[in-house]
Amino acid sequence: MTTNTVQYKYKEGNLSRSEPNKLRPENLRSEEMIVNLGPQHPSTHGVLRLEVLLDGEIVQDVVPHIGYLHRCFEKHAENLPYNQIIPFVDRLDYVASMNNEHAYAMGVERMLGIADQIPKRVEYIRVLVAELNRIASHFIAIGTYGMDIGAFTPFFWIMRDREHILRLLEWASGARLLYNYIWIGGLFYDLPVGFEERCREFVQYIKPKLQELDDVLLQNKIFIDRTANVGVLPLDLAINAGVTGPVLRGSGLRFDLRRVDGYSVYPELEFDVPVGEGKMGNVGDCWDRTYVRYRELHESIRIIEQCLVQLTGDHQRTRDFDPQALVPKKIRPKAQDFYVRAEIPKGELGFFFRADGRNDIPFRCKCRSCSFVNLSVLPEISKGILIADLIAIIGSIDVVMGEVDR
Incomplete structure (x- = not known):
């Protein structure tokens, strides 16, 4: 057994730090070995390295290694004016940039005391684009998850449908993924003329496609066999570990910051908060986490429809409306x-600011990353499983490494 790539030793059921690149074979039982999964591996959804202790095909322990995509977000933020930080916020969870911008802009507005002055049209546009981006993010999560365990067709369907959302958001902002659209105090620009009609067409198009996705993927016997009763996350462990988003709601707790904190115009909108119910196995398993994301697609469509009613009714565009006022x-x-905290597709994204009152650059800016916290439960729910099931668990957590490493 080679010893030049191993950084941990195994002793009495736990991985503990040893001298770099050293392994003591006497501490390993006869059939045990350490395998590196990633960082260049499609199933890790980014540059995540997992050091896995195996006894045959049984996972004894997992140690996540991060830091391969470190972006120095917090140090960048502490050297730039507040308004120039937004393009860096986009690069955290880069498949849900609108949601990141919404959280950050809302936090700075509350510090400035102008949050209550934001025009309702601006708030409805913010929620509209954020929910479109939530759908696009969940599409990535569900599509790549299906591909992780062998379902290729749903991935192609989802990427086809996600393209409609990206084109809408590019039409509004001029960018495909990193938008810089939600500004502190307003928006980069009002919605283009005709955006509401195109968005309604998309809503009518996507509704039957979601039913097809449920029939072909989530209700598929092979998918159920691979995900039900796998990676069960008990509710008490989920709460103690601080996980949020679909990972927490998949364990049965109806906790959504759009309801709990009631920010923006979410209190004025009707939508449900789906939770795991153990329909195919135990509450909190991989299937439940995926099904929560699927149900949230329907709820986001409900929110989008209500925003479109407002944007073409009481808060429609006017000639004198200035989103940058x-x-x-x-x-x-x-x-x-x-x-400040907000509900992005993967959970609670929080920003801590320390302002000194003397300049326009934050003295301290700290990001509370939901992907980082959600990843922390991986070792706890992966012991004693088959290594093939470890792939299923990673995908069900839905991490984005740009947000983990920041």
């Missing part, structure tokens, strides 16, 4: 510590 020329919050 409240964008401050100089952003200088008073000295304070402030934390």
Whole structure:
């Protein structure tokens, strides 16, 4: 057994740090070996390295290694004015950039005391594009997850349908993935003329496609066999570990910040919060987490339809509407510590700010990454499983490494 790539030793059921690149074979039982999964592996959904202790095909322990995509977001943020940080926020969860921008802009607006002055049309547009981006993010999560365990056709369907959303968001912002559209105090620009009609066409198009996705993937016997009763995350462990989003709701807790905190115009909108119910296995298994994301697609469509009603009714475009009217020329919050959180597709994204009251650059900016926290439960729910099931568990957590490494 080679010893030049192993960084941990195994002793009495736990992996513990040893000297770099050293392994003591006497601490391994006869059939045990350490295998590196990733960082260049499609099933890890990015540059994530898992050091897996195997006894045959049985996983004894898992140690995630991160830091291969470190972007220095927080240090960048502490050297730039508040308004220039938004393009860096886009690059955290880069498949849900609108949701990231919404959380960040809302936090700075609350620090400035202008959150209550944001025009309702701006708020409805923000929710509209954020929910479109939520659908696109869940499409990636479900499609790539199906491909991880052998279902190729749903992935091609989902990527085809996701393209409609990306074209809509590109039409509004001018960018395909990293939008810089939601600004502090407003928006980069109002929606293009005809956007609402095109968005309605997309809603009518996507509804039957979601039913096809359910029939072909989620109700497929092979998919159920691969995900039901696999990677069960008990509710008490989920709460103690601090996981959020579909990973937490898949374990049965109806906790969604759009309801709990009621930010933006979400309190004025009707939508449900899906939770895992153990329909195919135990509550909190891989199937439940995936089904929660699938049900959230339907709820996001409900929200989008209500936003379109408002944007073409009471809060329709007018000739004198300026989405940048409240964008401050100089952003200088008073000295304070402030934390804001929002529900992005993967869970709670939070930003902590420390302002010194003297300049327009945050003295401290800390990001609370939901992907980082959700990944922390992987070792706890992976012991004693087959290595093939480890792939199923990773995909069900739905991590994005740009947000993990920040």
